[in-house]
Amino acid sequence: MALPEQKQDATHARVSALSLPAEGGWTRAARADALSRLNATGLPAPRDEYWRFTRPADLNAVEPPRAEPMDESDEPPLYEDLPALTVVFRDGVFDADASDELALEGVEISRLGAVQDADIHWAREVYGQLEARGQDPVTRPFAALNTAFATDGILIHATGRAARPINIAYLHEDAASDPILHHVVKVDDSASVTVLETGAVGARFNTVMEADIAGGGTLHHVRSQGRNRERRANTHTFARLGARSVFKSFTLSLNGALTRNEHVVEFQGDDAVAHVAGAAIGDGRIAPMHHDDTVFVTHDAVNCESRQVFKKVLKNGALGVFQGKILVRPGAQKTDGYQISQALLLDGDSQFLAKPELEIYADDVACSHGSTTGAIDDDMLFYLRARGVPERRATDLLVLAFLAETLAEIEDEQIAEALRQRLENWLDRHAD
Amino acid sequence: MLEIKNLHVKLEEEDKQILKGVDLTVEAGKVHAIMGPNGSGKSTLSYVLSGREGYEVTEGEATLLGQDILEMEPEERAAAGMFLAFQYPVEIPGVGNMTFMRTAVNAQRKARGEAEMSSADFLKEVRAKAKEMQIDADMLKRPVNVGFSGGEKKRNEILQMAMLAPKLCIMDETDSGLDVDAMKLVANGVNALRAPDRGFLVITHYQRLLDHIQPDVVHIMSDGRIVKTGGPDLALEVEKNGYTDILKENA
Ligand SMILES: Nc1ncnc2c1ncn2[C@@H]1O[C@H](COP(=O)(O)OP(=O)(O)O)[C@@H](O)[C@H]1O
Ligand SMILES: [Mg+2]
Numbered sequence: 001m002a003l004p005e006q007k008q009d010a011t012h013a014r015v016s017a018l019s020l021p022a023e024g025g026w027t028r029a030a031r032a033d034a035l036s037r038l039n040a041t042g043l044p045a046p047r048d049e050y051w052r053f054t055r056p057a058d059l060n061a062v063e064p065p066r067a068e069p070m071d072e073s074d075e076p077p078l079y080e081d082l083p084a085l086t087v088v089f090r091d092g093v094f095d096a097d098a099s100d101e102l103a104l105e106g107v108e109i110s111r112l113g114a115v116q117d118a119d120i121h122w123a124r125e126v127y128g129q130l131e132a133r134g135q136d137p138v139t140r141p142f143a144a145l146n147t148a149f150a151t152d153g154i155l156i157h158a159t160g161r162a163a164r165p166i167n168i169a170y171l172h173e174d175a176a177s178d179p180i181l182h183h184v185v186k187v188d189d190s191a192s193v194t195v196l197e198t199g200a201v202g203a204r205f206n207t208v209m210e211a212d213i214a215g216g217g218t219l220h221h222v223r224s225q226g227r228n229r230e231r232r233a234n235t236h237t238f239a240r241l242g243a244r245s246v247f248k249s250f251t252l253s254l255n256g257a258l259t260r261n262e263h264v265v266e267f268q269g270d271d272a273v274a275h276v277a278g279a280a281i282g283d284g285r286i287a288p289m290h291h292d293d294t295v296f297v298t299h300d301a302v303n304c305e306s307r308q309v310f311k312k313v314l315k316n317g318a319l320g321v322f323q324g325k326i327l328v329r330p331g332a333q334k335t336d337g338y339q340i341s342q343a344l345l346l347d348g349d350s351q352f353l354a355k356p357e358l359e360i361y362a363d364d365v366a367c368s369h370g371s372t373t374g375a376i377d378d379d380m381l382f383y384l385r386a387r388g389v390p391e392r393r394a395t396d397l398l399v400l401a402f403l404a405e406t407l408a409e410i411e412d413e414q415i416a417e418a419l420r421q422r423l424e425n426w427l428d429r430h431a432d
Numbered sequence: 433m434l435e436i437k438n439l440h441v442k443l444e445e446e447d448k449q450i451l452k453g454v455d456l457t458v459e460a461g462k463v464h465a466i467m468g469p470n471g472s473g474k475s476t477l478s479y480v481l482s483g484r485e486g487y488e489v490t491e492g493e494a495t496l497l498g499q500d501i502l503e504m505e506p507e508e509r510a511a512a513g514m515f516l517a518f519q520y521p522v523e524i525p526g527v528g529n530m531t532f533m534r535t536a537v538n539a540q541r542k543a544r545g546e547a548e549m550s551s552a553d554f555l556k557e558v559r560a561k562a563k564e565m566q567i568d569a570d571m572l573k574r575p576v577n578v579g580f581s582g583g584e585k586k587r588n589e590i591l592q593m594a595m596l597a598p599k600l601c602i603m604d605e606t607d608s609g610l611d612v613d614a615m616k617l618v619a620n621g622v623n624a625l626r627a628p629d630r631g632f633l634v635i636t637h638y639q640r641l642l643d644h645i646q647p648d649v650v651h652i653m654s655d656g657r658i659v660k661t662g663g664p665d666l667a668l669e670v671e672k673n674g675y676t677d678i679l680k681e682n683a
Contacts, residue, residue: 378485382483382484382522384532385505385510386483386507386518387539388539388596389536390543397527397535398526401527
């Protein structure tokens with residue numbers, strides 16, 4: 001099937017401005033494959049089924065729209081007290097001086113940017129592979145673009161219990177930066193690791209994380225995307241779950257002119273558990289806010305549990321999008337699939353567009369989905385105020401209460417509390 | 433303490449008059465009871481006094497300790513000493529009961545220019561008072577009123593009242609849905625709060641709560657007005673004969 005000319009042109013223009021790394025090493029084949037996938041599907045157009053609510057123009061553009069870095073020094077660094085191994089990327093460029101040594105008990109860590117140094121067999125089996133699987137039945141052109149052109153990323157191989165969390169800390173300093181980073185996480189049988197991503201990656205950024213979790217393995221992923229108002233973010237998380245494995249992923253998004261976070265989860269082994277959750281909050285008064293969570297969960301094994309919990313708080317014309325699908329393949333009996341997407345609109349200008357989907361080809365399953373859009377509950381607000389809590393504070397309490405169900409998906413209480421505090425601080429800054 | 437004069441209230445959204453000239457004075461140290469058939473306007477009176485939206489005062493006035501309260505925000509009224517124990521306490525998922533109470537206590541203190549209560553002091557006090565109301569640690573930790581039984585919700589209201597130590601306590605059908613033991617517990621909680629500088633307005637359907645909380649004055653409300661005022665005997669008369677006779681003689 002030939003691509004429409006417009007798509008061909010847009011894709012050609014974008015790809016021409018990028019270059020495959022000269023030292024492709026073991027990634028070369030995967031990158032070439034990804035590029036042909038991208039050329040076959042083309043970049044998204046506004047009429048594509050999963051791009052109707054989010055305009056792809058800013059992501060398609062050859063030149064990234066400028067985004068001034070945000071001064072976040074009024075808050076202490078996130079996870080200050082957490083004993084994490086920190087890896088720093090400054091506008092997508094690895095900063096060795098600011099990073100800890102890439103050595104941790106229970107884990108092998110290396111960098112995608114250092115592929116020429118060694119042929120990392122385990123990573124070769126994952127890099128671009130989960131992304132490629134995730135292109136069907138819904139294409140994800142920016143993920144293919146990422147696999148082809150990623151300049152760096154972290155390769156994490158958990159062989160045992162990681163002694164500490166790994167924090168991928170992003171710093172955004174250049175208003176025209178356009179980083180493309182690709183992380184790979186492989187968790188062995190019975191191994192476990194926590195991977196954090198913290199901060200805005202760049203002015204416009206494209207990140208992919210591929211997570212291959214073997215039987216009995218556990219990956220906890222917690223991401224905080226920073227406060228930058230002008231950023232254009234496009235991220236993909238691909239997870240493949242073996243038997244009895246556990247994957248939990250949480251994302252906090254504050255502000256953002258354009259954020260599109262895609263999650264693609266595939267159950268391959270029985271009795272596995274995957275929870276993906278997100279909290280987003282935005283105020284369109286100072287800058288536009290558009291936040292899109294697009295999730296695709298495929299059950300292809302018996303007795304697996306998936307949960308999708310996504311909530312957004314939208315104010316002054318902020319716009320939220322949720323597209324979530326649970327696909328239960330034939331034979332995936334005893335599937336327990338749950339999906340909830342909710343928006344709290346703090347005024348009449350804001351909007352939430354939701355597209356929840358269930359597609360089930362097995363008969364012995366329990367799947368449910370729900371989507372709601374609502375305002376602050378007047379009865380709750382009055383009850384709080386009647387006890388003396390001022391309106392502003394009462395509203396904030398109700399906003400935090402609304403988001404609490406998403407934070408509850410974070411396993412580590414200390415991390416959850418740190419993010420809850422970020423939300424409190426955001427509410428303090430947006431009191432009017 | 434509380435003075436209500438010729439209070440007329442209609443619904444904001446509809447042309448429906450609910451209170452049609454209420455006159456009522458509650459003195460410090462006294463317990464006033466309001467009885468009356470369903471739909472006579474008792475809850476509306478309690479909501480208008482505590483500042484709920486949706487009502488429009490078309491005539492009359494209400495003051496608490498000399499301050500005009502009708503123009504005040506609900507939180508300002510609370511800080512001035514007004515407390516309403518809700519007929520239907522609201523469930524608030526995601527807000528811990530303890531957090532809620534500490535936020536309320538300290539917000540009121542702040543509004544009055546007083547020092548906030550330390551976490552340790554608050555914890556000590558709330559634990560002691562919860563124990564008196566037979567509210568266990570689990571109920572303090574759970575989200576406000578979520579999963580509470582009817583009786584637990586009402587006991588939780590009295591606990592909040594004890595923690596906030598208001599000047600005027602309005603209780604709207606706090607006895608409904610309570611068994612005898614729970615009613616005694618609630619009554620004991622209320623009686624423990626009786627003080628020379630505190631007034632009570634107890635709205636109830638039945639005499640039985642008034643067996644445990646002895647009122648000084650009893651009012652009968654009907655169709656948006658106080659139609660009869662008397663001593664504790666009036667409640668007994670209602671209990672025995674119902675409202676029909678009283679309403680007829682005042683028609
Ligand atoms: N928000 C409202 N909307 C419509 N009707 C109301 C509202 N509040 C009160 N009413 C009406 O006002 C009257 C008095 O109600 P209420 O104050 O609840 O009485 P009571 O507490 O004595 O049973 C009733 O007829 C009731 O239906
Ligand atoms: Mg009532």
